[in-house]
Amino acid sequence: MQPRVTAILVAHEGAPFLDRTLQALAAQTRRPDQVVAVDLGSRDGSAALLAASDPARMVQAPARMTFGQAVDQAVRVIPAPEGDHELLWLLSADNAPAPDALERLLAAVEASPSVAVAGPKAMEWDHPGYIHEMGTTLTTLGAAVPVVDVELDQAQYDEMSDVLGVAAGGMLVRHRLWDELGGFDDALPVIDDALDLCVRARLAGHRVVVVPAACVASAGDAAPGTAF
Template identity: 30%
Template sequence: MTTVTAVIPVFNDAAYLAEALRSVLDQTRPPTQVLVVDDGSTDASAEVARGFAPQVELIAQANQGIGGARNTGIAAASGDLIAFLDADDVWPLNSLQVRLEAMEADPSLAAAYGASEHFFSPDLDEAKRAQLHLPQGHAHARFAGAMLIRRRIFDEIGLFDPSLRVGEMIDWTSRLQDSGARIGKIDALVMRRRIHGDNTVIRERPSHGDYLKALRASVARKAAAARDAGAA
């Protein structure tokens, strides 16, 4: 039987964590292990996670950023496959099932991902909504919460770069792509991303240079690979 660990990093998202956890536990094929990594929260996030015990395991640490929190979850994971969900997002009921079926049908896949959609958090008033952009429709993108990844892949290409406060997923998926690994694309909605005004990409605006750092690293890897191929 294929085992799956769900890793949910949380930093001061107590208001949304319970909904995220319910969406994980209510899956048509639920994970065999659910880990919440409390990344130095100062709100009630840890208490919310404890309320779901024993189905949910809580790991507490000093703040390291979302990449470091995911790495902590990976280190504690017992599953053959790893799924991620940010504490303010949710999965549709069959999210894990459709990704699992794709991975089980094709053992050569290193990872599989589906489509995502965005939604305004119900606690946002109209004035706040008018200030924020809400992308429309479903779109395929390699968001962490939309992917299902074989555990061994992290041993092969490395963990998330904890120095990146944002852009850590762009950096990691670029390394995955550059490794030549096969990645499956699923035509199904697998994640709903909550827009609430304090999302990481908004909160960490000063770190947007991290995106450039991740992209430069990808360009450097490709250039090195091209040089190696030319020398062979």
């Protein structure tokens, strides 16, 4: 069956970034089949910007929610998946995808049914020639860290594929797997929840890959309130 993608765009005080992100989402060469927007109690006009983009569904949620909890709110307002062809594309207000980002991520998932989670190459928001982060791993002390962290992009990582984990922003995940695993674990710090989901996916027999050809600009720590 043809893949069906629901993009879930979460914002909390994300107005400075949403114009660029919404334009990037609308410019995708392979557009999401639907967009669910979630605003977390923003007071900076984020909710109005999201609503003006005409999402399929608009969800208002409390500001205290984490990114994973916000995604769960969005998942609750869409039908349960009918198969592995249904996917969720997770985006924060400060995640502006390159025009072919979703197309590239989907290609990786469609090429191998064993791939259940795919993540992009996150690029610096204001410096597109620099990688913001790419892939996630663990230190010997068990701390989650990027495989690649703020480095000039010279195509040196363009052959990277299977990884322990990927970041939440820009993650493409099979909807059925998200439901089976219960999404992100609320008991974990936000910095660890995406990696934890990826590890659980791998333990369940699935692959987690990074797709270097799929680029998403990320403001990261420069975007308080949006870099969950």
